[in-house]
Amino acid sequence: MAKETEFTDYVRSVIEALSLNPEEKEELREELEQHLRELMTHFIEQGQSKREAMKLAKEQFGDPEQLRPEFQKSHIPSWKQYLSKEILIWLICLVAASVGPSLLINAHYTLLFIAGPLMFLIICTLLYQGVIQRIRHPFVCITMFLLLYSTFTWDMIQYHSFKRFIEEFVTFRLGGEGLAAISIIHLLWGGILLRFFNKGWRALARVSYEYWAMFIIAFYTMKAELITSSAEGQVLLLNTVLLYVFFQLMIESQIVLKIKNKIKH
Amino acid sequence: MSKTELVKGSTEVIILSLLSEQVMYGYELAQKIENESEGFLRFREGTLYPALKKLETQGFVESYWRNSTEGPRRKYYKITNTGKKALSGLINEWTAFQRVMNKIVGVSHG
Structure with missing residues (x-):
């Protein structure tokens, strides 16, 4: 079982509907969470609080509602x-x-x-x-x-x-x-x-x-x-x-x- | 046409061009796009991954995980030979498009 992070729920809401094999889904989750964590670190370095940096990272990454169909289109079931x-x-x-x-x-x-x-x-x-x-x-x-x-x-x-x-x-x-x-x-x-x-x-x-x-x-x-x-x-x-x-x-x-x-x- | 639509229409050529210079991971690629365009091409970074997946399925890029000394392992993307050929085709198309647009816009504003 993968470790839960501050972005787990957010990433899950983007990719959970994808019909991928378990390894592929796990790798995608790891990759997206890593991107979000790097974005968060970037905002913290700019002087934001952790809470604000998390919010900004999610905003810059995109709205799950809009991202979901794009992921569905690009990933073959x-x-x-x-x-x-x-x-x-x-x-x-x-x-x-x-x-x-x-x-x-x-x-x-x-x-x-x-x-x-x-x-x-x-x-x-x-x-x-x-x-x-x-x-x-x-x-x-x-x-x-x-x-x-x-x-x-x-x-x-x-x-x-x-x-x-x-x-x-x-x-x-x-x-x-x-x-x-x-x-x-x-x-x-x-x-x-x-x-x-x-x-x-x-x-x-x-x-x-x-x-x-x-x-x-x-x-x-x-x-x-x-x-x-x-x-x-x-x-x-x-x-x-x-x-x-x-x-x-x-x-x-x-x-x-x-x-x-x-x-x- | 909005800036977002412009980026969306040219994602393929942008990603392939940057990957033809060096192997990169997702976040690095997003930063590079923003820095190279001096902030002009700002986009929802999550859209990068469906675009990379599409390019991977088309055989234009390939990905692999590499351990990092600074932290967790990262997934890197690399342009393939097929990708390089596709990029040269896209650059030709892009140049032709730019020439035509310059001409039309130049004429209408001239």
Whole structure:
């Protein structure tokens, strides 16, 4: 929960009706409050009392009634951003699932390469948007991440032996398992951490939890043969989930709009 | 046309021009506009953020947070290559507009 300041109510009245994702709204609140505080300091330095400086800062910033429609016009509603991003990720995953098996193991193209990932993507979307992303508290995220990651690592060491686990960890190769090799899973995680590196430990905890939760759910679903018992289907399941969560975390919400604008200009 | 309307119509070119000189954060940009225009372009500073967001969505500027030694972290805005191209187009339009206006106003007052 963000710290309340003297401008919290004022800023809230400007941006509260905006349909933005929680991070975007929080960043906007932080940015506007900071501007108002700097304005207030400027007026205090000019000799005004704190109370008067606050009033002047708000006046110079603008009337919330007039600012609100301008903010609404310039900020794209989050549902539109989610939808366009989701469609883009689905397309990437479906293309990858269609060409991946042929490229990696020379497999003959079958309908399974489309039908399987399509079903997995529906499950991914429901799971990610409906459950995984709802958990945002940093300490819950850290605890969940540590729990999930240590369970997975322990399981892998039990299965392979510690020496083999380390070998797998440092060997990069794309084979029959596609992206679901220990080294590549960690490489993808590294990419995500790099992207969120300057966003602070809370963001790193959240993305680590989201990434590993999605992968580990897929991993144990595969092991328990809950969705499919065929080897090809299981590989497709793991790869689809990995690609889905990787792109969910790597692609920013407004990407589609930005691409459209880039093409236009 | 009121001064506010004049500012509103030229926000894009003002912001892009200033950001082409240096990377700035919102408050700094507002101060720069006021100082450079010697107080002539005074506006509701809150309107700067929807304008910056619009430019960001168009791909003309990009933003990032940077820690500050003097206080809390700040969100900085930087012009992109697409933004620089758009700015040069806007400057051409602006120059043409200014020429025409000078001519018309000059004639009518001449």
